[in-house]
Amino acid sequence: MRCCFTPIPYIVKFISARSSVGKTTVASFILRELKTRGFKVGIVKHAASPVVLEERDSKRYLECGADIVVSSRNLAVIYLKNHRDILEDAVTYLQTPVVIVEGFRESRLGDTVLV
DSSP: OOOOOOOOOEEEEEEOSSSSSSHHHHHHHHHHHHHHTTOOEEEEEOOSSOOOOOOHHHHHHHHTTOSEEEEOSSSOEEEETTOOOOHHHHHTTOOOSEEEEEOOTTOOSSEEEEO
């Protein structure tokens, strides 16, 4: 019998009481530093407003009932229908040992850095 083990990533959240205080700047600095040290790092960014689907075919597939659409070229984008806007769900799609999160202030997941 073969067993699978998925390690739990180290998660660090960058939060603030308001916008435009430097969360992205600080998180980007940490990201670059981790990458120079050889780490694979995933990012989860909380969006304050809905994501606009400009790619017509992906939008059409979702409107026709697809539950998930992966759109790729040089950059892959995943669109999930009925996705719950909680960090615990978002992290499950990443397979990196380190996850940097911007936002998701309410989540108890990971360590928190107040910017």
